[in-house]
Amino acid sequence: MSAEKVTIAVVAKRAGVSKGLVSFALNNRPGVGAETRLRILQxxxxxxxxxxxxxxxxxxxxxxxxGLVIARNPDVLASDPFFPSFIAGVESILAxxxxxxxLSVVPDEATELQTYRSLVADGRVDGVFLSDLRHNDARIPLLTELGLPAVTLGRPDGDSPFPAVTVDDTPGVTASVRYLADLGHRRIAHVAGSQNLLHGIRRREAFAAAMTAAGLPEGQTVETDFSVGAGSDATRRLLGQAIRxxxxxxxxxxxxxxxxxxxxxxxIRVPDDLSITGFDDIDFCRYVYPPLTTVSAAPAVWGRAAATTLLRLMENGRADDVDLPAARLIIRGSAAPPARP
Amino acid sequence: MSAEKVTIAVVAKRAGVSKGLVSFALNNRPGVGAETRLRILQxxxxxxxxxxxxxxxxxxxxxxxxGLVIARNPDVLASDPFFPSFIAGVESILAxxxxxxxLSVVPDEATELQTYRSLVADGRVDGVFLSDLRHNDARIPLLTELGLPAVTLGRPDGDSPFPAVTVDDTPGVTASVRYLADLGHRRIAHVAGSQNLLHGIRRREAFAAAMTAAGLPEGQTVETDFSVGAGSDATRRLLGQAIRxxxxxxxxxxxxxxxxxxxxxxxIRVPDDLSITGFDDIDFCRYVYPPLTTVSAAPAVWGRAAATTLLRLMENGRADDVDLPAARLIIRGSAAPPARP
DNA sequence: ATAGTTAGCTAAACCGGTTCAGTAGGCGGG
DNA sequence: CCCGCCTACTGAACCGGTTTAGCTAACTAT
Known part of the structure; x- marks a missing residue:
């Protein structure tokens, strides 16, 4: 019988109006009589x-x-729950x-840029999220050129025409250093993340600044790529020294x-012989032993805010920057006063 | 100048042929003269x-x-690197x-079904991946009804018209139990995953069967939801007993x-006083202390195979089931012979 | 020589919406 | 009473491809 597919034309005929008017009614645009509109919608x-x-x-x-394009080393991607949580937040708004x-997961930066081009060429997306910002990020001029609306997760270090949705890392790092300094630590080291990534850079800078502010000697810093394996290696190097x-x-x-x-x-006993702090407050922190003192980040909230901002930008042609509550220190059991020598 | 947008009509005019013929040439269909085809493509x-x-x-x-719709407790999603790796595998084929x-991340099963309906209604996807299969999974009849091609990750327990891409968990669990039994353990417990999920059920069944096969008494089993927190609670319960x-x-x-x-x-020292084994071989396993003996799963490979199979299904209207190499035991340091009482 | 194929190609319909120019009718102002 | 204007609405073009019916010319078979 009415196996006929329902299109705008069918609705129009049935309501006794033209296709155009149905379209107008649907997108509630002016120019449609009040009762006609109701009849059409009905x-x-x-x-x-x-x-x-x-x-x-x-x-x-x-x-x-x-769109969301992720260019990360598979190892880092796999062990970092940032994206699953962030995406869950984004989805809660988009749905x-x-x-x-x-979503695109790509192996390297070159492919990443190419992916943005494809997404635009194919008209797959109306806007994108820019995560894992890098120094002088090539994506910003690219997206500007392509005319694709975007939101940056964090504030880029160069000029950017895009709204930034930011969670400031600095206070969390500062609080960590201060906390350790207050416990009496003087030789505090930093296992930094990738210095290609802005948040890696900023956390390291915050560390250095906090050390200075606490009146401590410059702390030893080891650069890594944020991966579990690199973290392990860096720790081994730090702890293998005569004076650690x-x-x-x-x-x-x-x-x-x-x-x-x-x-x-x-x-080496933690926290008796060695205190440690992390960053992000992933689920594991609460359950390792000793539970990890860390800095909370709330990626799901970040996702919601980023999605809201991006939608607003697309709607209004502009959107203000959003500053989310800064990450703060969560004190658990992995830090204590240093052992007396 | 030629700021004009390039459409098929422009190409047709420039090549001196009709739009239709350009379309034919592009999709290399018969009915186009060899040199005309070359000219058009040029x-x-x-x-x-x-x-x-x-x-x-x-x-x-x-x-x-x-499409990929994920319905998982946010906690579990965040700590489990399965999806990031799986998706990376899928993307390597799709790109x-x-x-x-x-990608959709939804909070519960009802929303999940609704999401599939929306995806189909909006024609967003041509096919989907079905992960985290459940007992009598409602998604299978739904997708059948909607006529959407799908691939299941693992073999469902009921009838399914869809090809299954499977990694058999059983041998890995069996090997774990056998390994522990060979070390001399007799009281082996199992912290099972959610019994709403097929892989949770199958791992538990494999555990029970392996215990029997090893001639051991039925092992104690605690059900969880696969989350880190639940794993912690379950462990506390098991180790809090008089005879543990x-x-x-x-x-x-x-x-x-x-x-x-x-x-x-x-x-309680691991592995001296307690041996443990895991499942999945996530990155962390190698770096906790002691390194975790576990079963490898290779989600990225799974993703590639699933994507390939789904594409084949959509292309040919059918595709064979794929059985990937079964997960195998990776022996590290978290298991040892039981302590003499 | 004539009818029947077939390869190569064109024109137009189609997918299902949006948008724009234009028309008819109703109303207020002069 | 006429003009102008606004509102409600229609018809057709448009987005940019795919697909189908049908035409022509050349080639084969009889």
Missing amino acids: VAQDLGWEPSLRARSLSTQRSFAL AERRALV PTAIVYANDPMAIAGLGVAHELG | VAQDLGWEPSLRARSLSTQRSFAL AERRALV PTAIVYANDPMAIAGLGVAHELG
Whole structure:
């Protein structure tokens, strides 16, 4: 019988109006009589009509989807729960708007740029999230050139036409150092993240500044790529020295957990012989032994804020920067006063 | 000048043929003269023409995208690197095909089903991956009804019209139990995953069967939801007993790592006083102390195979099941012969 | 020589919306 | 009473591809 597919034309005929008017009524635009509008909407509902996203896409040149491109070393990606949580936050906003999230995971930066080009060429997305900002990030001029709306996760270090949704890392690092200094530590080291990434750089800078502010000698810093393995190696190097640090501030939790493992292996007791702090407050922190003192980051909240901002930008052509509550120190059991020599 | 947008019509005019013929040439269909075809392709290339995905979508009723809907407790999602790795595998196949991955993360099963309906109603995807299979999974009849091609990750327990891409968990669990039994353990417990999930059920069944096969008494089993916190609680319960197990087989690594933490906290030495094994071989395993004996799963390989199979299904209307190499035991340092009482 | 194929190609319909120019009718102002 | 203007609405073009019916010319078979 009525196996006929319901299109705007069917609705129009049934309501006794033109296709155009149905379109106007649907997108509640002016120029439609009040009762006509109601009749149209009623008919649409009766027929169970849902406008075709594809047709809409073609005529409006929009895709009703947002994009996220992740360029990370697979190891780092796998052990860092940032993205799953962030994405869950993003989705909680998008679902209500009936928009989709297009995700790309790529192996390197060159592919990443190429992926943005493809996404735009294919009109897959109407806007994107820029995560893992880098120094002089090539994506910013690229996206500007491509004319694709974007939101940066954190403030980039150069000029950027895009709104930034930021969680400031500095206070968390500062608080960690101060906390350790107050406990009496003087030789505090830092296992830094990748210095290609802005948050890696900023955490290291915050560490250095906090050491100075605490009146301590410059702390030893080891650069890593944020991976668990690199965290382990860095810890081994730090602890293998004749004079070793009494505390280590890690740039993320996975590395701190790896550090915990190395300490155990070397028979160095945490927190008695060595204090450590992490960054991110991943789930594991609460459950390793001793539980990890770390800095909370709330990636899901970040995801919601980023999605909201990006939608606003696309809607209004502009959106203000958003500063989320800074990450703060969560004190657990992995730090204590240094042992007396 | 030629700021004009390049469409098929422009290419057609420039090549002196009709739009239709350009389309034929592009999709290399018969009915186009050899040199005409070359000329058309040459013109297309000269003009840098890329057919519009949106227009194609509308006329072919396809979206050139695949979907993945994840319904997981945020805690579990965050600590389990399965999806990031799986997705990386999927993407490595999709990128070459110029298809996109649409990802949805939803809070519960009801929303999950609704999400599949939306994806189909909006024509967002041409096929989907079904992960985290459940007993009598409602998604299978739903997708059958919706007519959406799908691939299941693992073999479902009921009838399914979809190809299954499987990594058999059983041998890994069996090997773990056998390994522990060979070391001399008799009281082996199992911290099982969610019994709503097929892999949770199968690992538990494999555990029970392996215990019997090894001639051991039925092992104690605690059910969890696969989360780190639940793994911690379960461990605490097992170790708080008067007569406690000498070994614990965990249904996944995050719980095993939590178990390691609990043991440390209680002053129970691993592996001297307690042996443990995990499942999945996540990155952390190598770096906790002692390094975790576990079962490897290779989610990225799984992702590639699943994507390949799904594409084949969509192409040919059918695809065979794929059985990937079974997960195998990786022996590290978290198990040893039981202490003499 | 004539009818029947077939390869190569064109024109137009189609996918299902949006948008814009234009028309008819109603109303207020002069 | 006429003009102008606004509101409600229609018809057609448009987005940019795919697909189908049908035409022509050349080639084969009889």
